[in-house]
Amino acid sequence: MRQRGWTNLWLHAANVAxxxxxxxxxxxxxxxALQSEKSLHADTRGLWAPEWTLDNFxxxxxxxxxxxxxxxxxxxxxxxxxxxHFALINSTIISVSVTLLTLVFASLTxxxxxxxRSRWVMWLMGVNVFARFVPIIVLMVPLYVTxxxxxxxxxxxxxxxxxTGFLLPxxxxxxxxxxxxxxxxxxxxxxxxxxxxxxxxxRIILPLxxxxxxxxxxxxxxxxxxxxxxxxxxxxxxxFMTLPVxxxxxxxxxxxxxxxxxxxxxxxxxxxxxxxxxxxxxxVQGLSAGAVKG
Amino acid sequence: MxxxxxxxRFGRELPPGVLSFVMNIPTLITLSLVLxxxxxxxxxxxxxxxxxxxxxxxxxxxxxxxxxxxxxNDPLFLLSLKNTLLFTGLSVTVEIxxxxxxxxxxxxxxxxxxxxxxxxxxxxxxxxxxxxxxxxSFMYSFEYGFLNRILFTTGISHSAVNWSGDPSTALxxxxxxxxxxxxxxxxxxxxxxxxxxSHELYEAASVDGAGAVQRFWHITLPLLRPIIVVILVLRxxxxxxxxxxxxxxTQGGPGDATWVASWYSYKKGFAPPFDIGVGAASAYVxxxxxxxxxxxxxxxxxxxxx
Numbered sequence: 001m002r003q004r005g006w007t008n009l010w011l012h013a014a015n016v017a018x019x020x021x022x023x024x025x026x027x028x029x030x031x032x033a034l035q036s037e038k039s040l041h042a043d044t045r046g047l048w049a050p051e052w053t054l055d056n057f058x059x060x061x062x063x064x065x066x067x068x069x070x071x072x073x074x075x076x077x078x079x080x081x082x083x084x085h086f087a088l089i090n091s092t093i094i095s096v097s098v099t100l101l102t103l104v105f106a107s108l109t110x111x112x113x114x115x116x117r118s119r120w121v122m123w124l125m126g127v128n129v130f131a132r133f134v135p136i137i138v139l140m141v142p143l144y145v146t147x148x149x150x151x152x153x154x155x156x157x158x159x160x161x162x163x164t165g166f167l168l169p170x171x172x173x174x175x176x177x178x179x180x181x182x183x184x185x186x187x188x189x190x191x192x193x194x195x196x197x198x199x200x201x202x203r204i205i206l207p208l209x210x211x212x213x214x215x216x217x218x219x220x221x222x223x224x225x226x227x228x229x230x231x232x233x234x235x236x237x238x239x240f241m242t243l244p245v246x247x248x249x250x251x252x253x254x255x256x257x258x259x260x261x262x263x264x265x266x267x268x269x270x271x272x273x274x275x276x277x278x279x280x281x282x283x284v285q286g287l288s289a290g291a292v293k294g
Numbered sequence: 295m296x297x298x299x300x301x302x303r304f305g306r307e308l309p310p311g312v313l314s315f316v317m318n319i320p321t322l323i324t325l326s327l328v329l330x331x332x333x334x335x336x337x338x339x340x341x342x343x344x345x346x347x348x349x350x351x352x353x354x355x356x357x358x359x360x361x362x363x364x365x366x367n368d369p370l371f372l373l374s375l376k377n378t379l380l381f382t383g384l385s386v387t388v389e390i391x392x393x394x395x396x397x398x399x400x401x402x403x404x405x406x407x408x409x410x411x412x413x414x415x416x417x418x419x420x421x422x423x424x425x426x427x428x429x430x431s432f433m434y435s436f437e438y439g440f441l442n443r444i445l446f447t448t449g450i451s452h453s454a455v456n457w458s459g460d461p462s463t464a465l466x467x468x469x470x471x472x473x474x475x476x477x478x479x480x481x482x483x484x485x486x487x488x489x490x491x492s493h494e495l496y497e498a499a500s501v502d503g504a505g506a507v508q509r510f511w512h513i514t515l516p517l518l519r520p521i522i523v524v525i526l527v528l529r530x531x532x533x534x535x536x537x538x539x540x541x542x543x544t545q546g547g548p549g550d551a552t553w554v555a556s557w558y559s560y561k562k563g564f565a566p567p568f569d570i571g572v573g574a575a576s577a578y579v580x581x582x583x584x585x586x587x588x589x590x591x592x593x594x595x596x597x598x599x600x
Contacts, residue, residue, distance in 0.1 A: 014399055015407035022414050025421075025474065028440040029429045044438040045446040109321040112314035121314050124321075126592075131329050133588035135535035137556045138577040139328065141563050141570060142335035146327075148349065165328020168321060196307050198317075226422035228538050229556075233564055244424045244538075251428065251542055258432045265425035276420035283416060287479060288486040 032262035033057070040259055056263035060084055080249050081260070083238040087246040088267075091225060093156060094242060098163045098224040099217050105164070106171025106216065107209075111201045113172065114179035115187065125176060128169035136166065140233045147234060158234045159242070163224050171216050174289050178212035179205055215286025218279045222272045243268040333581075340575035346568045354571075361575035371576060373550060374558040377465060378580075381554060382533040385469045385476075390525060392473070393480035394518070398510075400481070401488050412485075419478040427542025430471040434458040434543070461551040464544050468552050472539050476532070480525050487521040488514070527591040531584045555580045 033056050035049040058066050064082040112121045143162055152158035190200050228244040247264055276283050340361055342354035365371040400412040433440040434457035445451040458467035499509050537556040544552040563573020
């Protein structure tokens with residue numbers, strides 16, 4: 001029994017180490033976001049800040065209108081911070097549209113893979129397995145030239161189209177096996193009752209596939225929300241930036257201090273972290289089912 | 295699965311072949327616009343001179359292999375490839391070792407802290423890579439970073455460490471956040487595979503007198519091997535394209551210590567002098583390397599299915 005006690009102690013210790021590693025960056029970000037630049041500089045050795053403030057969040061969420069105590073004397077505030085509401089709106093519109101579009105498109109294709117099984121559809125499925133390996137940067141060079149010609153640079157639509165195309169293969173890989181696992185007898189019964197194949201998909205397959213749809217929807221939302229490279233290359237005007245692009249635009253800015261940056265990072269990571277924790281079960285299933293991009 | 299025997303003919307319904315085409319129209323249009331066409335167009339661009347002036351005129355002069363010659367004669371490109379390889383080797387190796395350990399740890403469901411770990415596993419997965427990079431950049435900060443504060447407060451060291459500013463360790467400084475963010479994926483896959491291993495195997499081994507270490511070497515590890523290979527291939531091909539963390543933490547620096555392949559293509563194509571042809575050529579080299587990995591992966595998957 002004594003042996004067992006020691007083993008458990010070691011296991012607890014290992015868990016504490018792992019948990020510390022996982023939450024350390026979040027604690028650091030919170031620590032940076034809740035103090036002023038002055039207090040970050042005042043004490044550069046201690047962990048506990050001399051004073052705490054919510055002014056960083058206040059100034060960001062009000063778009064620079066409410067400066068609060070710590071920015072009262074600031075003469076410089078990056079222009080992009082004043083346009084943060086564009087980034088919040090754009091990120092939301094883009095992630096939601098991409099999630100809905102990929103769900104619809106992938107369901108249609110997955111149904112043909114699971115039930116109609118034409119040879120070329122199976123071939124399309126093979127292409128999808130292959131497609132997720134293509135590094136985004138390889139696609140972005142030609143997409144930039146093409147979208148430039150189509151007038152899709154600096155628009156929400158260009159990003160939505162590119163992300164939808166990029167995330168569609170994952171969906172087909174996750175959904176097709178799930179649809180195939182639903183007994184075909186259900187289809188047959190519905191068809192005898194006079195349903196068309198399309199009605200079978202909408203009325204029978206999709207309602208029975210909510211776990212798979214939730215898995216895939218959550219994963220797509222997270223990747224779309226987090227993606228940097230696609231909107232970074234396609235959109236460079238502040239009105240069309242997403243949150244990650246806005247964050248990236250502040251990286252090179254010597255006058256933007258970490259307190260402000262940490263607050264923006266926390267605002268950017270909150271929606272996806274909460275979503276993933278709420279839909280944890282589905283995300284886990286989706287990731288292991290599709291062995292998708294991490 | 296044999297094709298379905300249709301009990302009735304539906305006069306007004308499209309035949310399956312046509313129907314599957316119609317249902318695939320949205321996917322086909324999107325995939326050809328965003329995946330298929332760009333892949334070929336990238337190859338086309340890599341053989342042409344494309345920079346701002348050509349973009350404005352809309353004429354791209356053919357230059358043959360000149361773009362490829364330029365990148366392979368560019369020490370910076372070769373360095374970027376070398377850095378990419380180092381980065382990938384380091385991050386994937388560490389990640390798989392850590393992931394195996396943590397997957398075994400969260401499998402100990404009788405330990406309550408393991409259940410906490412399991413709950414938190416997904417958090418890094420959800421954090422935007424650019425935010426992750428920036429947060430670590432704050433932690434690394436030489437003057438007032440969080441890591442140095444920890445060193446001072448705990449008394450481990452009294453002089454500040456320049457975590458990401460030292461060329462010899464900068465690549466590691468980029469790899470740690472990358473490992474942090476991508477670890478959940480590997481842990482989840484391994485954990486799912488662990489749960490598929492039958493308890494009877496372990497019991498039988500215990501009866502035969504095998505200790506915990508022997509059970510791990512002779513039962514767990516061999517049974518995990520297929521999924522480890524899958525993770526290895528997937529993670530390697532994604533690590534080859536690392537970009538966000540480099541942008542956030544080092545921007546290729548200090549000096550050129552953390553120039554990686556994606557960063558090279560991005561800087562050549564989308565920063566002055568906007569040499570898109572060279573960007574396309576360098577990105578294509580990356581695609582070729584990853585493509586070989588993809589072929590290995592597809593083969594592997596099909597072997598497992600058959």
